[in-house]
Amino acid sequence: MIEMPSLQFAQTNGIRMGYYEAGPKSDTPPVILCHGWPELAFSWRHQIKALSEAGIRVIAPDQRGYGATDRPEAIEDYDIEHLTGDLVGLLDHLEISKAIFVGHDWGGFIVWQMPLRHLDRTAGVVGINTPHMDRAPADPIELFRMRFGDQMYIVQFQDPAREPDRIFGSRVEQTFDAFMRKPVPRSDTAPADKPVAGVGASPRLNLAFPQMIAGYDAKHDPRTPILSPEEKKVFVDTFTKTGFTGGINWYRNMSRNWQRSGWLDHTVRVPSLMIMAENDHVLPPSAADGMEKLVPDLEKYLVRDSGHWTQQEKPDEVSAKLIEWRKKRFG
Known part of the structure; x- marks a missing residue:
């Protein structure tokens, strides 16, 4: 049985955003959970339950272009100014002054930008797998x-x-079959884990993901799936x-x-946690x-x-660390 709160909607920054909320509205600062690619707010199902049961207010949006949220046509409508602006608009909609932003994968890149661009709305930041880095020396x-x-x-x-x-769109189930698995020790035959934008990988890894998915057959994959059939269906149906x-x-x-x-000054001036x-x-x-x-x-x-899929692979440990750090730093 998959537990998720009811889907709600906010008008924010020119789009309609779908989000899920749980925990006491009186709790402050709340925790905003930001997913990566190709994921959804549903990726945080374990943390939504654990944090809310610990008395923490938690909000997980489907971000711009994903799931229940609008998908504008223009490519430039997906730049970092829009993506961070969406989260500010979500806070405005919910009448929240400041929040702790937690991000995994691409969501991690966004949440590290929040204190650089919207310091007055950012109480703290947690990066999961995605580190904060200085501006690249070139494009x-x-x-x-x-x-x-x-x-x-x-x-x-x-x-x-x-x-x-x-x-990807013509092989949705293959895509999630291939990506959402526990890693095995590197070999020349194992598909690479999905990397994150903006961070260097080993040149040995097979990073030609479209071609990898086009030729993928789950029958020959030795890695263990991290999703139950019911959970995988949520991703497959949505995408x-x-x-x-x-x-x-x-x-x-x-x-x-x-x-x-x-x-931008790339110094992060709020309490921060890096989960690796x-x-x-x-x-x-x-x-x-x-x-x-x-x-x-x-x-x-x-x-x-x-x-790579840390909050889904090790949900209890990630949730426990988030709760412990949140209570230690914010009461």
Whole structure:
């Protein structure tokens, strides 16, 4: 039995956003849970239950381009200014002055931007797998192309013909079968875990995800699924309806985000927690080395024996750490 609160809607920043809320409305500051690609608010189902039962107010949106939330046509409507602005608008809708923002994967990239762009609305930040990094020295798409070649999935995502969107959209169940699994020790035959935008991976990893999905057969995959059939159905049914273009449009703004961020001070000036996953092959714990220079008030925590989908692979441990840190830092 999957437990999720009832779906609600907010008008925010020019779109209608679907979100889920649980826990006492009197609790402050509340926790906003921000998912990655290709995910949904549903990815936080375990944390929504655990945090709300611990007396913490928790809110998990389907973000712009995903699930129950609007999917604008224009690519530039998915830049970091829009994505962070959506969260500010959600706070306005709920009449919340400040929140703790928790993000995994692409959601992690967004939540680390919140105290840089909206410090007055940000009480704290938690990154799960995704570290905070300084501005790249050059356009990140060009850096990816130089390091990994044209087949690297983020480079492929820039394709104006949207071939990756078509490949994923025509193989939705294959996509989630391939991605949502526990890792095995690296070998030449195991599919790569899905990496996160903006962070370097090992050149050994197979990052040609559209082609990997096109040739994928679950019968030959030795890795253990992390979703029950009922849970997988939620993702498959949702993305069958919405397609993948909304989420991929976040990647299509990486050059724009880089060009428009030269003015930002990248120092994070709020209490912060970095949760790392021991076996995330693309975002290893070492990706967070040196974060303290940019995040002076930082605690780090390592989740052992977890791959990329940490809050779903090790839900009890992640929830317990979030509750412990939230109560220690905010009462």
